[in-house]
Amino acid sequence: MRELLPLLPKPSRYAGIEEGACHKNADAVNLRIALAFPDTYEVGMSYLGQKILYSIVNSCPRWLAERVMAPEREAAAVLRAHKAPLCTLESDTPLKNLHCVAFSVTHELCYTNILYMLDLAAIPLRTANRPEDMTACPLVIAGGGALLSAEALAPFMDIMVLGDGEESLPDVLRLLETAMENSWGRSRLLRETRLVSGVYVPSLFGPSASPCGPPTPLFADHARPSRRIVADLNTAPYPVKQITPVGAVHNRLTLEIARGCTRGCRFCHAGMVYRPVRERSVPGVMTLVRDCLKETGFDEISFLALSAGDFSALKTLCRNALDHCAAEQVSLSLPSLRVGSIDDEILERMAELRRTGCTLAPEAGSQRLRDVINKGVSEEDLLLHAQKLLEHGWRQVKLYFMIGLPTETDEDIAAIAELCRKVRDAAGCGAPRMQVTAAVSPFVPKPFTPFQWEAQISSEEMSRRINLLRDIFRGQKCLKLRWHEPAMSRLEGILSRADRRMADVVEKAFHKGAVFCSWADSFDLAPWLAALEESGLDAEAFTGPRTPGAPLAWSHLEAGISENFLLRERARALREKISGDCRYNVCRQCGACDTKAGPSRLPRVGTNAHANRLVFPMRDQDAYLPARDAEGRLICRARANRPPQIAATLTVKAATYRIWHSKTEDCAFLSQLELQAVLDRALRHAALPSAFSQGFHPLPLLSFGRALPVGVQSLAEWFVITLRTALAPETVAQRLSPVLPPGMDVIRVEKFIKSRRTELASKEKFSLSLHACEDDNPAARCFEQFAALDAFTYLRKTKNGLRSTNIRPILHSWESAPPDTAQNQQPRRGGATVTFTADWRTVYLSPLAFCLAILKPLGREDALRLRVRLTKTAQIFAGADVPAPNL
Structure with missing residues (x-):
């Protein structure tokens, strides 16, 4: 590959060049x-x-x-x-x-x-x-x-x-x-x-x-394979030194603070099968915070749990973590928040660093339906949470809902829009409005939940209910509606409770091209429906209702949850009865824990008992007491949307450096945006104290020269960094070199004049060789023919269509040289080398595109891309040559 x-x-x-890889x-x-x-x-x-x-x-x-x-x-x-x-x-x-x-x-x-x-x-x-x-x-x-x-x-x-x-x-x-x-x-x-x-x-x-x-x-x-768990999360190994990706959906340090949840949401597979709750100690988490940030250089921490807001010591943990984060401008996010699960002090401290996105999950619009699913959230809880966000400077919130839940009616659907309107207007008349995005997903019955016997509504009914919501949301200011595709949820419903007969369908669908089915732009239900028909199966057999007590496709596996418990919770759902969290309320004998009534259904490996393991017996957060007027109405003191309060010491500009580096081998395939992220983390990892900008998004004061095209190597790249503490150039190089990816080496570090921060080279020197060339030098012939032209018209795509450019002035000079004398480059398998100087004063074009245009007589572009090895060897500023030293 x-x-x-x-x-x-x-x-x-696909290059495998990330820091931290083994x-x-x-x-x-x-x-x-x-x-x-x-x-x-x-x-x-x-x-x-x-x-x-x-x-x-x-x-x-x-x-x-x-x-x-x-x-x-x-x-x-x-x-x-x-x-x-x-x-x-x-x-x-x-x-x-x-x-x-x-x-x-x-x-x-x-x-x-x-x-x-x-x-x-x-x-x-x-x-x-x-x-x-x-x-x-x-x-x-x-x-x-x-x-x-x-x-x-x-x-x-x-x-x-x-x-x-x-x-x-x-x-x-x-x-x-x-x-x-x-x-x-x-x-x-x-x-x-x-x-x-x-x-x-x-x-x-x-x-x-x-x-x-x-x-x-x-x-x-x-006969009955069983789920195995780590009984005590504090004894489980956790990676301090992690791979820092070149690009990821969540490009941050994720720290698991708890595993399991006992809130008892009746639709939630994870909340049932990850029991019991096991919390990591605050000292243990803080040790990981310090060690992991030191080893990775991330600028954001995410505390991970099925419901991070239910961590019993969350306030204590956040106080410690936010003190540490503020010193280095590291932000903290709390995903999977439960409504009302964090108090004012935590929000205040988070807002001082950076306001990350806020997502809440009421799941249903009406209180009746929230009781059916045992969400344990009231409308007042949600509005109070929205008011707290407004008071601390947040202006946007995403609310997750489901449609198609058992017993749902059109009135419950309409209640989603009404609840969103109330959240939008939580600050009251004349105050700032909250921008609310409602994200709606069709309900999928999952095994090992109280709703595992329920039917999934049809695709047509999903579409009808979504369209009903769209009509209600249409024209509403500050409200947006997003929804999960009904066909995708339908397929998830077919697969989630399937038996082994579905394996033939999966294989047939794959051969029909059904891959990346969780991506909207790749999803197509047609191959699946065709595969079902060819296999003699009906989708309704998998999405329809199941009879309580009848054998189920997963009955031979032990999840640690008894079927009697699930049936009791199903009955309570139909009676609209809620069940309390067993961490703080009565045990409902789900089967996951060792109790006086009997041992856990899960296998015990070692001596640790299976039980909820909490840091504190009760949550350490204070109850939020909302302000009310004389008539008892809620008062929201919405603040101005001011920037985060960055520490003054982080904005000190003590010294500026230009750092010259190479970018060779597979590191050449980093894009400019990826390179910026890699260097940002590397500077933190190297303990180089970057100075930060101010405003709503404080960033390290880091700037770059002209972007190098993906796939082009260089022995003469640079970036400029401002530090809040002056260090010797040799110290900067010594700290940074060990944490750079392979193929990126520090060549030299020099003090830099700030006024020249954005100065770009007027000319650059390159070395080009062709893979799989022996005695002949076809590249030299192409350059000779190009140099003899008075003009060369190049067509390139722009946002305004095709644009023609004369690129002949770019070639300032060139010469052919044997491979062993051309800037110490090593062509992969033979082939003489062409060295040339590109002049960017009149027009700029990607040097790789420039070379491919010159080499076009040699064949198709895709074949040439595999053969071309292009390396920048020097940059020239205003007549002064700045060559890169030999590596």
Whole structure:
């Protein structure tokens, strides 16, 4: 794959150059595994679970874990056209040459992406078709939150890990290591693996006794595989040194402060199957905050939990964390907030740093329906929360809702719009309005929830209810409506409660082109409907109601939640009765914890008991007491939208430096925006005290020279940084060099005059060679022909259409030289070198595009891109040559 980087979209995603990546001698380890994420790099690098497992596996000197993500369709087409297999990011090793490929499965719509990756890797899709010889094909396993009801994926997986993987995955790898040492076949390995706690081996189950029921166990000691959990989160390993991505949906430091939730929302799969609640201690979190920021250089922290606002010591934690963040202008975000779950002091401190986005989830518009789903949120709670946001300077909020919930009526739908209007006007008459975005998703019944027996409404009914909302929202000021596509939710409903018959549908849909089904621009329901018809299956059989007490496709798996508890909660839902959070209220005997009534349904590995583990017995936040007028009406004191209060010490401009650096090898495939993010984190990681701008978005005072095109190398790049503490140039270089990605080296650091911050080179020197040229020098002939022209018209696309430009003046001078004398460059396989000087005083064009235009007589552009190696060697400012020293 690495040789194809010039042709791949967003090539830096496949280069494996991130800071923090693990590189070991492959010959010195016993096991090599790929941690695979079945979505794009941007999504995969936001997933904390993979980072945790990556650190755990690589902490063992005998094992090596590398990463692989699903390449975009365009990238996959390039791989197939060049017959190149899917490879790991770190070492560019084909997946089929590894011992194990472990997928993280987070939702149902990624099933076909797993087959897509296996197919690109030339690994047989089904367990039944994989060879017995374990050296001929890797073990294919899966883990993640969606596996307790993933029978549609079962025939494609050798092993499924249920629950927390911190302990289960190492147990599986130790057994795999034994299998490789003793030359076990795949069948024996799978039989032995059934004895590992938390492991489900699908091939050790036969056909179901009923069409929609569970498969039949073939071994009595593997009849009911169970979810395995880490009982005490404080004892679980956590990665201090993490990979810092070159681009991710959530490009920040994510710290898990708690696992599990007992709020008891009746629609929520995670809230049921991640029980019990396990909170990390405040000292433990703060140690991670300090160590992780030091090792990664991130400028934002996100405290992660199913409901971060329910962390019992949240106020104590935020006080400590925000003190630390303020010293370095690091912002703090709290995703997954529950309405009313944070108080004024936390909001005030967060607003002083940076106002990150705020999302709340009422889930339903009417109080009646919120009681049905056991949301435990009142309208007054929501309005008070909105008022607090307004008082602390927030002006935008996103509210999540579901449609199609059990017992929902059109009046409940209309209540969504009415609630949004009330939030918009929370400040009262004459005060600033809140900009409210309502995000609406159709309800999907999930296994192991009280609503697992309910029907999903049809696609047509989903569309009708969404259109009803659209009509109500139309013309409303400061209100926006966003919705999840009904067809996508319909497919999720089909897959979420499917049995093994659905595996044929998944495979057929994949072969019909259904990949990246969770992306709106890639989603198409037609292949799925065709696959269902070809398989003789009806979608209604999977989305329709289920009979309580009848066998279910997932009944053979133990999630730790009793069916009696789910039925009791379903009955309470239909009576519109709420159930309190068992952390602070009566235990409702769900089955996850050890109680006086009996032990937990979950297996115990070690001596730790299964129970809710909280920092404080009650939440440490103060109750919010809203201001009211003489008539009892709520008063909102909305503040002016002032900028965050950045510390004066962070804006001191003590010294400015120009840092010259190289950008070679695979680092050349970083875009300018990616480079800026990489350097921002590297400066923090290097403990270089950047000075910050002021205003609503304080940023480090960092500026760059002319952007280098993706794929072009350089020995003469620079950026300018202002520090709030003066340091010797040698100290700046010594701190920065170790934290830069491979291929980027500090050449020199010089004090810089601020007035020259934006000065750009008038001319630049380059070295060009062509891959796979032997004695002849066709590049030199092309340059000679180009130099002989008086003019050369180049057509380029602009936002106003095609524009013609005479690019002949760009070529100032050129010469041909043998490869061993041209700026010490090493062409990949032969070929003489052309050196030239580009003059940008009259017109600028990407130097790569300029060279491809000159070399056009040699063939197609895509073929040339694979052959061209272009390196900038010097920059010239106002007649003064600034050459780069030899590396």
